[in-house]
Amino acid sequence: MVWGKEAILATVDECRQALQELAARLDRNADTVREHVDLDRTLACRISDLETAFHGRLTDGRLVDLTDGDDPKAKIAMTTTSDDLIDLVHGKLDITRAVANRRVSIKANPFDLIKLRKLL
Numbered sequence: 001m002v003w004g005k006e007a008i009l010a011t012v013d014e015c016r017q018a019l020q021e022l023a024a025r026l027d028r029n030a031d032t033v034r035e036h037v038d039l040d041r042t043l044a045c046r047i048s049d050l051e052t053a054f055h056g057r058l059t060d061g062r063l064v065d066l067t068d069g070d071d072p073k074a075k076i077a078m079t080t081t082s083d084d085l086i087d088l089v090h091g092k093l094d095i096t097r098a099v100a101n102r103r104v105s106i107k108a109n110p111f112d113l114i115k116l117r118k119l120l
């Protein structure tokens with residue numbers, strides 16, 4: 001992490017690494033995840049404090065085709081800060097509380113949100 005004006009901020013590389021860790025975790029547990037979450041959707045993860053984004057696809061219990069850049073047409077879009085993304089991936093921040101406290105915003109259709117809740 002690098003020093004910002006008021007706080008320590010995660011870097012773009014650290015956010016990319018966290019998402020890759022999440023993808024690897026989902027891949028290791030794909031059979032179990034697939035039993036609970038049947039999704040095939042494009043996903044965008046927007047990092048507001050770094051003005052960057054990543055996108056990929058949730059399919060068969062996996063996060064695949066993860067790459068830099070936004071996907072404005074993504075069916076599921078999550079917006080958060082770099083530090084909150086890192087904390088979410090590492091289990092230090094509860095997704096339900098983060099959404100309730102507006103630290104994380106997730107835009108998706110209601111049925112996908114129900115499925116995502118099982119995933120997260």
